[in-house]
Amino acid sequence: MNCMEVQELMELYYNGELDEATMDRFDEHLKHCESCLNYYNYLEKTISEIKYMYDNIELPKELDNIDSLIPKKPKKKKSLYKKAAAAVSIILIAAALANSNALADTIKKIAYPEWASKIAGKSVTNSFDKGFGQSVEISDTRSGITMTVHNVIIEEDKTRVIFSLSGVRGGDNVSIGRILIKDKKGKVLVNGGGWGYTYNDKEGKVYVSYEGERINKNPDELTFEVSDIRVLNNRKKEFDYSMANSLASDIKLALDSKIYKNVNFKSIEQASNKLIVKYEVEFYDMKTYGTLTPYVELTGGKKTLTSVYSGDSNNPQTSTATIEETFDLKETAPNNLKLQFIYYEIEKELPDAFKVSFKVDKSTINTSKIEKAIGKTITIGNSKITIDRLEATPSETRIIVKEANNASTFGNISGSYLPELQLEYDNKLHTANRTPIQGSRVNEYLYTFDPIDNFKDVKLKVNKAAVLSYCNEQIKLTGISEEKQKTQKIIDEVPFDIVYYRQNGDLKVEIYSSDSDKGYLQDVSLDKDKEGKSIKTSIERQDLSYKESRFIVTGSDFKDDSASLVIKAYTKIINPGVEINFGS
Amino acid sequence: MIECVRKAQQGDREAFIELIENKKAQMYKTALLQLKSSADALDAVQETILIAFERIYTLRKPELFNTWLIRILLNQCHDIQRERKKVIAIDEFYESNDRGTCCSEFDKVELKEMVQSLENIYRTVIDLRYNEDMKVDDIARVLDIPPGTVKSRINKALKLLKSQFEDVKKEGTNI
Numbered sequence: 001m002n003c004m005e006v007q008e009l010m011e012l013y014y015n016g017e018l019d020e021a022t023m024d025r026f027d028e029h030l031k032h033c034e035s036c037l038n039y040y041n042y043l044e045k046t047i048s049e050i051k052y053m054y055d056n057i058e059l060p061k062e063l064d065n066i067d068s069l070i071p072k073k074p075k076k077k078k079s080l081y082k083k084a085a086a087a088v089s090i091i092l093i094a095a096a097l098a099n100s101n102a103l104a105d106t107i108k109k110i111a112y113p114e115w116a117s118k119i120a121g122k123s124v125t126n127s128f129d130k131g132f133g134q135s136v137e138i139s140d141t142r143s144g145i146t147m148t149v150h151n152v153i154i155e156e157d158k159t160r161v162i163f164s165l166s167g168v169r170g171g172d173n174v175s176i177g178r179i180l181i182k183d184k185k186g187k188v189l190v191n192g193g194g195w196g197y198t199y200n201d202k203e204g205k206v207y208v209s210y211e212g213e214r215i216n217k218n219p220d221e222l223t224f225e226v227s228d229i230r231v232l233n234n235r236k237k238e239f240d241y242s243m244a245n246s247l248a249s250d251i252k253l254a255l256d257s258k259i260y261k262n263v264n265f266k267s268i269e270q271a272s273n274k275l276i277v278k279y280e281v282e283f284y285d286m287k288t289y290g291t292l293t294p295y296v297e298l299t300g301g302k303k304t305l306t307s308v309y310s311g312d313s314n315n316p317q318t319s320t321a322t323i324e325e326t327f328d329l330k331e332t333a334p335n336n337l338k339l340q341f342i343y344y345e346i347e348k349e350l351p352d353a354f355k356v357s358f359k360v361d362k363s364t365i366n367t368s369k370i371e372k373a374i375g376k377t378i379t380i381g382n383s384k385i386t387i388d389r390l391e392a393t394p395s396e397t398r399i400i401v402k403e404a405n406n407a408s409t410f411g412n413i414s415g416s417y418l419p420e421l422q423l424e425y426d427n428k429l430h431t432a433n434r435t436p437i438q439g440s441r442v443n444e445y446l447y448t449f450d451p452i453d454n455f456k457d458v459k460l461k462v463n464k465a466a467v468l469s470y471c472n473e474q475i476k477l478t479g480i481s482e483e484k485q486k487t488q489k490i491i492d493e494v495p496f497d498i499v500y501y502r503q504n505g506d507l508k509v510e511i512y513s514s515d516s517d518k519g520y521l522q523d524v525s526l527d528k529d530k531e532g533k534s535i536k537t538s539i540e541r542q543d544l545s546y547k548e549s550r551f552i553v554t555g556s557d558f559k560d561d562s563a564s565l566v567i568k569a570y571t572k573i574i575n576p577g578v579e580i581n582f583g584s
Numbered sequence: 585m586i587e588c589v590r591k592a593q594q595g596d597r598e599a600f601i602e603l604i605e606n607k608k609a610q611m612y613k614t615a616l617l618q619l620k621s622s623a624d625a626l627d628a629v630q631e632t633i634l635i636a637f638e639r640i641y642t643l644r645k646p647e648l649f650n651t652w653l654i655r656i657l658l659n660q661c662h663d664i665q666r667e668r669k670k671v672i673a674i675d676e677f678y679e680s681n682d683r684g685t686c687c688s689e690f691d692k693v694e695l696k697e698m699v700q701s702l703e704n705i706y707r708t709v710i711d712l713r714y715n716e717d718m719k720v721d722d723i724a725r726v727l728d729i730p731p732g733t734v735k736s737r738i739n740k741a742l743k744l745l746k747s748q749f750e751d752v753k754k755e756g757t758n759i
Binding site: 008010043050071 | 595604613
C-alpha cells in the first residue's frame with residue numbers, strides 16, 4: 001500500500017468500514033509512515049470537529065412541536081389509473097349486468113345481489129354462505145339520484161359495502177369523490193377519500209363494490225356516506241381535418257367547459273402511415289379533474305396506436321397535461337378522416353352527501369384470520385422475492401409476496417417478475433383469482449385465492465415466472481425481395497419466427513414468438529447497413545400484450561439485399577419449481 | 585422504524601410524527617448547512633415534512649425512508665437556493681452564529697462557515713456522512729452517483745477543508 005492508497009482509505013478506516021485484511025495493511029503502513037500518520041491525525045480531528053459543529057447547532061423553537069406542522073389528514077389523491085395500487089379499491093362493473101327487475105327478486109331470495117359476486121369475486125358469495133354478510137337494502141334519494149346500500153361484510157382486515165347509484169342517464173359516467181363509513185357518533189371509521197370512477201350500465205344504474213380498511217371495533221350502528229358525486233357527460237367535438245395541413249401555430253379549441261380552461265392543439269402531423277396529434281389540456285382544477293383526460297378519436301381510420309399522457313394530479317403546481325396520440329393510417333385515404341375530440345362535461349354536481357345508516361348485526365362480523373409464516377426466498381432472473389406468508393380469512397386465502405431485502409436498491413419488482421402461484425388441495429390445482437395487486441403495505445404483493453376450509457395437505461407451487469432478459473442477438477436477413485422470406489431464431493429456448501420482405505421501397509420485418517409459453521419478445525431493432533450507416537427504423541407492436549405481440553420493424557428507404565436484425569430484449573418463462581407444504 | 589413507516593403509510597399520523605421527531609434535528613442542520621440561513625432552513629424542513637406526509641404512501645420500500653426523506657429535503661434546499669438566489673452578507677452570517685462554544689483551535693475560524701463555503705457537491709457529502717451518519721452506499725443512493733465517486737468526494741472535501749483551514753490560520757497569524 002502506498003501513501004496515496006492509504007490516504008484514500010483513511011476516511012473509511014476512521015468510520016470502521018474497511019475489511020480486516022485491508023485494515024491490517026493500513027495499520028502496517030501507518031506504523032512506518034509519519035506523513036500519513038500526521039494526515040490521519042488531522043483527519044481524525046477534522047471529522048470530530050465537524051461532528052462537534054453539528055452537535056452545537058441549536059434547533060429553532062419552531063421545530064419543538066412537530067405536531068403543529070402537520071395537517072390533520074394527508075391530502076391523498078390516487079389516480080384512477082392506479083387501480084391496482086389502491087388500498088381502497090372500487091371495482092368497476094362491466095356494462096352488461098342483470099337488469100334491475102330480476103335483481104329485486106334475487107335479493108329477496110339469496111340476500112345478496114348476484115352481480116355483487118361478479119364484481120367482488122367469489123369472496124362475497126362465500127361470506128354470505130358462511131353467514132357473515134349482512135343485507136341492508138336502504139336507500140337515500142337526492143336530486144333525482146338514489147343510492148342504495150345493498151350489503152355489508154365486515155372482516156378481519158376489510159370492510160366491504162356493496163351499493164348502487166340509480167337515476168343516472170344511461171351512458172353517463174359517475175365519479176365519486178368521497179366515501180366514508182362512520183360510527184353512531186359520527187366518528188369516521190373508514191375514509192375512502194380519493195376518486196372513484198365508475199361505468200354505467202344501460203339501465204342508468206352504477207354498481208360499486210367498495211372495499212375499505214378494516215373496522216377495528218364492533219359498532220352497533222354504521223353510517224355509510226357517499227359525497228362529491230359528479231355525473232359526467234361525454235361530449236364530442238368534430239373538427240376539420242384540413243387544419244392538419246395548416247397548423248402553423250397553436251389552435252385553441254373553443255369549449256364552454258367547467259373542467260378544461262384551455263385546449264390547445266400543438267401539432268397534427270402526418271408521417272408515412274401515421275397521424276400524430278399533440279395537444280395540451282389546461283385544467284381549471286387539476287387536483288379534482290385531472291383524471292378526466294379528454295382524448296381524440298379518428299373516424300375513417302384505423303385504431304389508435306399509442307397515447308402518451310403527461311400530467312400529475314398529485315402535484316398542485318401543474319394544471320396542464322400534454323397528450324400525444326398516434327393513429328394508424330394504413331389503408332386509409334387521409335381525406336376521408338374525421339378527427340373527434342372527446343371530453344367530459346359535468347352534467348350534475350351533487351353537493352349533498354348520500355347517507356344510509358343501519359344497525360349492525362354483530363353475529364355477522366367475522367374477524368378471524370389464520371396467518372402462517374413462510375419466508376421462502378426465490379430467485380427469478382436478477383430479482384429476488386420472498387414468499388412471505390399465507391393469510392386465510394373466511395372469504396379468501398392470500399399469499400403475500402415481498403421484495404427480498406437484498407433486492408436491487410430503488411428497483412421494484414414489476415408485474416412481469418412476479419411468478420404465477422398455485423395452491424394444490426383437494427387433489428386440485430387452484431390458480432390465484434387475480435393477478436397480484438400491490439398490497440396495503442407498499443412492498444407487498446397480494447395473490448388471492450378462494451377460501452380454504454381445511455388446511456390439511458395444502459401445497460403452494462411456483463411453476464412459472466417471467467424473466468426479462470437483455471441480449472444482443474444478430475440475425476442475418478439475406479436475399480431480401482418483394483417475396484416473403486421466413487426464418488427462425490431460437491434464443492435461450494425461446495423460438496422467434498421472422499418474416500421479411502420489401503414493400504414500397506421499405507424493408508419490413510415481422511417478428512414474434514412462436515411459443516409464448518416459453519417466452520416472448522420485448523425489444524428489437526435493425527442494425528446498420530453494409531456501409532455502416534444507421535437504418536431509419538420504426539417499430540410497431542400489434543396487440544397490446546407483449547406475450548401475443550407481433551413486432552413489425554420497418555427500415556425506411558432500404559436498398560440493400562441483406563440486413564441484420566437485432567433482438568435486444570425478451571422475456572423468458574422459467575420454472576422455479578418451488579413447492580411449499582402446509583401441514584394441518 | 586420500518587413498522588413506523590408502514591403505519592404512517594396507512595395514515596397513522598402519530599407514527600409519522602414519531603418518524604419526523606427522530607429526524608428533525610438532522611434535517612434542520614442539513615438545511616442550515618445548505619442554505620446558510622435559519623429562516624430558509626426552517627422553510628425547507630417544513631416543506632419537506634409536508635411533502636413527506638402527503639406522499640409517504642408512494643414510498644415502496646419503508647427501509648429507504650431516511651434516504652427518501654433526505655432526497656426530498658435536498659430538493660427543497662435546491663429549490664430555495666434557485667428561487668431566492670440569495671447571497672448571504674457576511675455580517676449577517678456572523679451575527680447569526682452562536683460562537684464561543686468551540687473549544688479547540690478551530691474556534692477561531694468557524695468550521696461551520698468553512699463547510700458552508702464548500703462547493704455544493706462537497707458540502708453535501710460531508711453533511712450526509714457526518715450529520716446524517718450515512719454509509720457510503722446510502723449516500724450514493726441519495727445522490728444517484730457511484731459509491732466510488734462518493735468516497736473520492738468525501739476525501740476531496742476533507743482535503744479542501746484542510747487547505748482552507750491552513751489559509752485561515754496563516755491569515756490569522758498575519759493579523
